[in-house]
Amino acid sequence: xxxxxxxxxxxxxxxxxxxxxxxxxxxxxxxxxxxxxxxxxxxxxxxxxxxxxxxxxxxxxxxxxxxxxxxxxxxxxxxxxxxxxxxxxxxxxxxxxxxxxxxxxxxxxxxxxxxxxxxxxxxxxxxxxxxxxxxxxxxxxxxxxxxxxxxxxxxxxxxxxxxxxxxxxxxxxxxxxxxxxxxxxxxxxxxxxx
DNA sequence: GAACGGATCTGCT
DNA sequence: GCAGATCCGTTCG
Numbered sequence: 259x260x261x262x263x264x265x266x267x268x269x270x271x272x273x274x275x276x277x278x279x280x281x282x283x284x285x286x287x288x289x290x291x292x293x294x295x296x297x298x299x300x301x302x303x304x305x306x307x308x309x310x311x312x313x314x315x316x317x318x319x320x321x322x323x324x325x326x327x328x329x330x331x332x333x334x335x336x337x338x339x340x341x342x343x344x345x346x347x348x349x350x351x352x353x354x355x356x357x358x359x360x361x362x363x364x365x366x367x368x369x370x371x372x373x374x375x376x377x378x379x380x381x382x383x384x385x386x387x388x389x390x391x392x393x394x395x396x397x398x399x400x401x402x403x404x405x406x407x408x409x410x411x412x413x414x415x416x417x418x419x420x421x422x423x424x425x426x427x428x429x430x431x432x433x434x435x436x437x438x439x440x441x442x443x444x445x446x447x448x449x450x451x452x
Numbered sequence: 453g454a455a456c457g458g459a460t461c462t463g464c465t
Numbered sequence: 466g467c468a469g470a471t472c473c474g475t476t477c478g
Contacts, residue, residue: 303459311459312459315476338471
């Protein structure tokens with residue numbers, strides 16, 4: 259029996275969950291093909307009080323899933339081109355989530371190269387839009403649960419020690435810029451930006 | 453019903 | 466370092 263995370267893991271406070279997701283494995287299985295990678299970069303979006311969070315304007319059709327509670331998968335479409343995947347955190351009604359920004363490819367690299375139309379390993383999954391394309395993640399997976407879905411999962415990996423985690427400002431946002439809520443693995447070659 | 457702007461990526465300079 | 470692609474969800478009237 260394969261190791262799995264508990265439901266309680268996903269209900270942790272958002273900043274804690276963000277850091278503890280580093281080192282875990284994000285995996286999809288589409289048409290029998292498995293692709294996976296180790297999470298190396300994330301950003302925390304701390305509910306309706308966080309001006310940079312999609313839930314800032316409350317519960318809408320788009321942000322509904324953010325309020326379903328820890329462990330749900332929130333996927334959104336951005337800039338007319340890209341999907342980004344989030345792990346909903348904390349309890350029901352909190353509206354908080356962790357954006358997965360980069361992973362280190364570990365399985366299905368051939369498939370990722372085909373989907374991305376790129377060969378360089380470091381360029382396959384070093385950005386939120388890129389990793390969704392590489393793993394075949396689309397808005398169809400929005401609302402699934404990382405512990406229950408048949409096609410998208412998060413599995414435990416190794417724990418990343420605090421001294422190996424760098425905290426910086428979040429990328430691409432216009433509000434609440436000063437918060438150090440982006441976390442990445444210090445020595446990873448697979449992060450989006452240093 | 454229309455206007456606006458965005459948690460990005462790519463390619464060019 | 467910067468502009469363009471590209472289109473959905475939100476907001477406002």
